[in-house]
Structures are given as C-alpha cells and as structure tokens.
Amino acid sequence: MTAFYISQSVKNMSTDTLFVIGLMTVVSLVWGILAIPRLRTRLPKIYLIARSWWLMLVALCVCYVIAKIDNSQHGYPYQWVLIAFFMLIGLRGCYEIKRVWSIYDKAGLISKLQARGLQPKIISDKPKSVLIHSYTRLNLLDIIFSSAFISLILSLIVLQQLTWQREQYGILLFVFFASQFNDIAQYLCGRLLGRKLFKRGLAPTISPNKSIEGAVFGSFFAAMLAAVLGHWLTPFSGWLCLLAAYGLAVSGIFGDLLESAFKRQHGIKDTGTMLAGHGGVLDRIDSLLIGVPIFTLLYWLFG
Structure with missing residues (x-):
C-alpha cells in the first residue's frame, strides 16, 4: 500500500519537480563522496567547489519549489520568493562591483584574499590618504x-x-x-585534456588557466547533456534544445572571460570570499551574463 502511494505521488509530480529532486540528489551524493577525508585531502579545491555549488543549488531549488506552490484560487502566490532570490543576488553582485570600484574597499578585499592564499602580495605605492573614499575612474569595460x-x-x-x-x-x-553545468564540464575537461592538443591557452592574457580543450570539449559535453534534459524539461524539439544548450554553453565561456577581464583590470583574483572555492557571487554566475539575456529576449519574441 505504501509503495502504491509513493508510485502515485511520483506520477503526480511534474517533470521539473522530479528534475529538481534528482539534481539535488546527485549533487548531494557527489559532495558526500568528496567529503570523505581521503578524497577531501587529495581534492580540496574540487570539494570546496562542490560545496559552494550545493549551497547555491539548495537556495535556488528551495525558492523554486516554494514559487511552484499552486493555489487554485490565486494561482502561484509565492512567485515573489524566487524573484526575491534573484534580487538578492543582484544586490550582492552590485555590492561586489562597488567594492571593486572603491580603492579603499578593494584594499580590504585584497587583504582577505591574501589571508586565504588566493591573491599574491601586491605592494602599493599609493599613500593611505589617497586610498580612503577614493574610487577608480570607470572605463568602457x-x-x-x-x-x-x-x-x-x-x-x-x-x-x-x-x-x-x-x-x-x-x-x-x-x-x-x-549554463552552470558548462562550468563544471570545462573545468574537468581542462584538467584532463588541458594543453595536450593545443599549446596555447584559450585567452592567456585574460585567464591563463583556461585551455582551448576545456572550452571546446566542455561546452560540447555540457550541451549534449543539457539538450537531453531539455527535451524532457521543455516543449522544444530535440534540435532546438541542442542549439539552445550549445548557445548557452558557448556564451557562458564569453561571460566567464568578461568577468575575468574585469577582475584582471582591477588586479583581483576573486570578487569576494563568500563562496569558498568560487569567490564571490559574481564569480559563480559569470557564465550566465551573456547567454541568459539573449535567451530571454528570443524566448519572449518567439517562444
């Protein structure tokens, strides 16, 4: 009888709810495996990345599930929870940008990064009086x-x-x-294949650690997997899912490079220390910067 009710509950769940549950299960298992002391010691950076990714996913999925609560009389009265989540990301990102523009606040950020071994020592020739309440002049980038x-x-x-x-x-x-799985796929493909086919990096002056192999193979595998899931999650045809997934993956690379150029211009390694293994919120969502606005515009016009 219990098995019957469970089966009926699963059948009544929408595909997006099942996807959220499945994704959280997989990510939780990966993080749990990486938390094993031996693996955590051998792969400390990957462990931190998985933990930060898990925390962001929990926040997103909880907000998504709450926003999907249906009230037959009032539709979806809790949509504001998901909107509030996006706005909080926006406020935090604006704070990180403002902190980079403020020379005084940036000095504090650099000190934090240096204390965690994430930023090389920089000797400033500017007197302290110049740093206080002083902002950098904005340029095109x-x-x-x-x-x-x-x-x-x-x-x-x-x-x-x-x-x-x-x-x-x-x-x-x-x-x-x-967009987000593309980050993981690029990182793993870069670790496995980086500089084995191409001597030159993807953009050595902007992001020296990024390889052409990671970008090419990572975006390909990410797009293939996303297209399969997209056929299940969306009303799009198979080819349209693949085209959209690949467009989001490739645009994610350019978004990442845009943020890397922004950070390099201001002499910082990360935009914050909020997410261990990633840095700040801007470091986590950089792959969304270009693809999501373009996708949203096209979906609005032709969806």
Whole structure:
C-alpha cells in the first residue's frame, strides 16, 4: 500500500519537480563522496567547489519549489520568493562591483584574499590618504560588465514571469543547468585534456588557466547533456534544445572571460570570499551574463 502511494505521488509530480529532486540528489551524493577525508585531502579545491555549488543549488531549488506552490484560487502566490532570490543576488553582485570600484574597499578585499592564499602580495605605492573614499575612474569595460550584470538580473525575473505565464516552468531550470553545468564540464575537461592538443591557452592574457580543450570539449559535453534534459524539461524539439544548450554553453565561456577581464583590470583574483572555492557571487554566475539575456529576449519574441 505504501509503495502504491509513493508510485502515485511520483506520477503526480511534474517533470521539473522530479528534475529538481534528482539534481539535488546527485549533487548531494557527489559532495558526500568528496567529503570523505581521503578524497577531501587529495581534492580540496574540487570539494570546496562542490560545496559552494550545493549551497547555491539548495537556495535556488528551495525558492523554486516554494514559487511552484499552486493555489487554485490565486494561482502561484509565492512567485515573489524566487524573484526575491534573484534580487538578492543582484544586490550582492552590485555590492561586489562597488567594492571593486572603491580603492579603499578593494584594499580590504585584497587583504582577505591574501589571508586565504588566493591573491599574491601586491605592494602599493599609493599613500593611505589617497586610498580612503577614493574610487577608480570607470572605463568602457566597467560599464559593459556592470550593464551585463544588471541585464542578467532583469532577464532572470522576466524569464521567470514568462515561464510561469506560459506554464513552461522547466525552461528556467534548463537555462540554469545548461549554463552552470558548462562550468563544471570545462573545468574537468581542462584538467584532463588541458594543453595536450593545443599549446596555447584559450585567452592567456585574460585567464591563463583556461585551455582551448576545456572550452571546446566542455561546452560540447555540457550541451549534449543539457539538450537531453531539455527535451524532457521543455516543449522544444530535440534540435532546438541542442542549439539552445550549445548557445548557452558557448556564451557562458564569453561571460566567464568578461568577468575575468574585469577582475584582471582591477588586479583581483576573486570578487569576494563568500563562496569558498568560487569567490564571490559574481564569480559563480559569470557564465550566465551573456547567454541568459539573449535567451530571454528570443524566448519572449518567439517562444
């Protein structure tokens, strides 16, 4: 009897809810395995990355599940929870940008990064009096990066509203998965294949650690897996899922490089220390910067 009720409950669950449960299960298992002392000692960075990814996923999935609570009389009265989550990311990201622009605040950030071994020692020839309440002069890259980040937050809110209105909830999850899994796929492919086929890095002056192999093979595998899941989560055809997934993966590379250029210009390794293994919120969502606004616009016009 218990098995029957469980079976009926599973059948009544929507595909996006099953995806959320499955994704959280897989990520939790991976993090649990990496938490084994021997593996944690051998792979400390990967462990921290998995932990940060798990924490962000928990926050996103909890907000998503709450936003999906259906009230037959009032529709989805808790959509604001997911919107509030995106706005909190936006506020935190704006704070990180402002901290980088402020020379005094940036000095404090650099000290934090250096204390954790994430930033090389930098000897400043500027007197302390100049650093207090002084801001860097904005240039074109600062404006482009800041505009891309604001566009991202607005696009996430618009995409959530569109998917709820059209009752195509899985599209939001598909976009997140296609963009974020690309980061992991690139990292793993870069570790396994980096500099074995191409001597030159992907963008050595902007991000020396990124390899062409990681970008090419990582985006390919990420797009393939996302396309399979997209066929399940979205109303798109197989080819359209693959095209969208690959577009999100490739644009994720450019978003990552845009943020890397922004950080290199300001002489910092990470935009924060909030997420161990990743850095700040901007370091975590950089792969969304370009692809999500473009996808949202196309989905709004042609979806």
